[in-house]
Amino acid sequence: MNVKLPLKYKLDLKIIGVALLYYLFARVGYFFAFEGSTALPTWPPSGIGFALIILLGRSSWPGITIGSLVANVMAYWNNPHLPAQEIITISSLIALGNTLEAVTGTYLVKKWIRDDFPFRSAKNAFRFLFVTMIMCWIGAGISTWGLYINDVVSSDNLLRTGISSWVGNVVGILLFTPFILACSRKIHVRLTTGKAIEVGIFILLLGGIIALLEVDYMVATLERALPFLVLPFLLWLAFRFELIVAIAGVLITALLSIYMTIGGVGPFVLSDSYNSMLLLQIFIGVISISTIILSATVRERYQAQNKLLEFNENLEAMVQERTRALNEEIVTRKNAEEKIQRTNTELSKRNTELDNFVYSVSHDLRAPIASVLGLINLAKKDTDGIMKDMYLDMIHKSAMQQDHFIKEILDQSRNSRLEVKREEIHFEPLIDETFNQLKFATSTGQSVQKVIRINQEAPFFSDRWRLKVILNNIISNSIRYRNGKDPVIKVNVEIREHLATLAIEDNGKGIEKDHLPNIYKMFYRATDDGAGSGLGLYIVKEAIDKLNGHIDIESEVGRGTTVKLAIPELI
Structure with a gap:
């Protein structure tokens, strides 16, 4: 991972920056040194160098070498027992160890953990701890060996010095590397009401502990119990906040503990400075490891919950999509089945009509x-x-x-x-035209009295040819089957709300009730006089269906027939 810097730094500028930071934090490490001891409770440059080489790449390793060399030369230069040549030798070996330590750690992170931020999961956090312990053996081992061959450390204190150096490097990495890596990432600050309440409670509890330290008869007990009292607060930070907040709490706690112990105050002060430092290092290591592992575990659980929620949302969306697709498929199949059924019914009807048509044509x-x-x-x-x-x-x-x-x-x-054609209809001329045509087509057309009443105030749109066919057949039947005395045909038309209602009434012979259910069938004749073909009302019904209308016929033998039509306007 490369840091997004505002300028394109060249390699030499990176090296100088790393060397400067390494040196400054080395001075911080020497500031926390125990009096009368060459070992340090923590070596911050180990953590700084490790974090920088991860962020900037292995090409920045010379900066660690330069910073370490300068810092150690400055540290040993005032030692009257060491000549300049030995100081340079010791400083060079320590710089070599610190450089190899950082390079080895970076290599293990790239090859084993394969994540520049190994605190996303508990598994990678544990691997980071193992990498830290392995790499620190290299730095501590070379540094201790350099001190030994130059007679700075005796053989009796060799193991003790090596362990102290190793623990100091480990503590430095655990404190500073996670903090630097967390700071380099984009920080999301989400201060909700719940979090604000938690921060308030946190501050109140800390204030309560500080207030209790002012109580005389509780001071001695609370000083010894401070490590146990601090640990729940740090775990609280790790559980409820981002890693940067939790590790910042650990860092502050560690630096305060070191400062107080150096000053001879606190639960880590023992009779021997080395033991005090070792106890302090163990405490810092424990709180660092606990915080890092818990933070990684919480982050992993949070990511798992988010993935589970996302999966559930995707699954629900997939189920809804599949359900919608199934419903559409069911509707499609149902429509297809209904269409096939209608087609079969229509084919059956057409076959029957075709048979009747062939018979009637051959006869008529x-x-x-x-x-x-x-x-x-x-x-x-x-x-x-x-x-x-x-x-x-x-x-x-x-x-x-x-x-x-x-x-x-x-x-x-x-x-x-023919397709249905939308035209403006004027019923009065249409009806007059129908009567005039039938007057010449029927020898007795002039003897029929017609009464026409039309109520049409707004334009009406429909298929003129089909309306003409409908009126022609109905009025033709009324004329053909008139009575022998004073035949009358009444036509009433009412246009209202996009609907045309027609009633054609005559006082003719009428139709027997037994014939009414069959009058719309092809070639069906309700009389035996042979005057008609049996197609008239069949054509009327087919034309009405094309216009999405409705027809109803009421008839009484000897009194006449009334045909009622309801035809919706074509939109």
């Missing part, structure tokens, strides 16, 4: 032709002029019947093939 088309041929033969044989005129009238009647039948077949064909 051939019958007038056969009649015409017969009448022609009779006319040829008969020399009477009056009979010839009668034969011509009969031939004319047969031709008109066949023409009417052919027109009905054409109307049915056009109705099934």
Whole structure:
């Protein structure tokens, strides 16, 4: 991971920066040295150098060497028992050990942990601890060996010095490396009301402990119990806040503990300075490790919870999407089944109609032709002029019947093939036109009285040709099956709220009730007089269906028939 700096620093500037920081924190480490001892309770440069080489890359290792060399030369320069050559030798070996320590740690982090911020999970946090202990043996070992070969440390104190140096390096890394790495990352500050209350409680409890230290009869006990009292607070920080807050608390606690112990105050002061320092290092190591591991565990659990919530949300979305897809598929299949069922019903209907059509065509088309041929033969044989005129009238009647039948077949064909056409409809001229055409097509059309009432104030849009076919067939039936005396046809039209309501009433022969359920069937005849083809009302019903309308017929034999139509406007 590379730090995003505001300027593009060259390698030499990085090295100088690392050397300067290493040296400054080395001076901080010497500031906390125990009097009369060469060992230090913590070596902050170990943690600083390790963090910087992780952030800036292994190419910055010369900065650690330079900073360590300068810091150690300055530390041993005032020792009257060491000549300059030995000081340089010792400082060089210590610098070599510190450099190898940081480079080895970085290599293990890259190859083993494979994460520049190894505090995301408990597993990587434990690996970081093992890396810290391994790398510190290198730095401490080379440093102790350098002191030994230059007679600064005797063989009796060799192990003791090595352990102290190792622990000091470990403590320095545990305190400063996590803090520097956490500071280099983007910090998310989310101070909620709950967190603010927790901070307030935290401050109150700390204030309570400090107040108790002022009570004389509790001072001695509380001083010894301070490590145990501080630990829950640090664990609280690790459990409830980000790593940077928790490790900052550990860092402050550690520095205060070192400062107080150096001053001869606190629970870590023993009769021997070395033992005091070792006890202090153990305490700092324990609180650092506990805080880092707990923080990593909490972070891992938080990430697992977020992933689980995200997974649940994705799963719920997937279930909803799949359910919606299944519902759409079910609807599609249902529509397809209904369409197939309608198609099958329509095919069955068309097959039946086709059978009836073939039969009717073979009968109704051939019958007038056969009649015409017969009448022609009779006319040829008969020399009477009056009979010839009668034969011509009969031939004319047969031709008109066949023409009417052919027109009905054409109307049915056009109705099934043509799309519905939206046109503005004016009912009054449409009805007048229908009556006028039927007047010439029917020999008795003039003897029928018509009563027309139309209430149309707004424009109405529908299919004019289909309306003409509907009116033509209904009015034609009213004329054809009129009564013998004073025939009347009443037509009432009402346009209201995009709906046309028509009522066509006559006082003709009427239809028997037994025939009413079948009058819309193809080629069905309600009478036996042979005047019609049985297609008229069938065509009317098909045209009404095309317009999404409704038809209802009421009839009584001897009193007449009323046809009621409801036709919605085409939008």
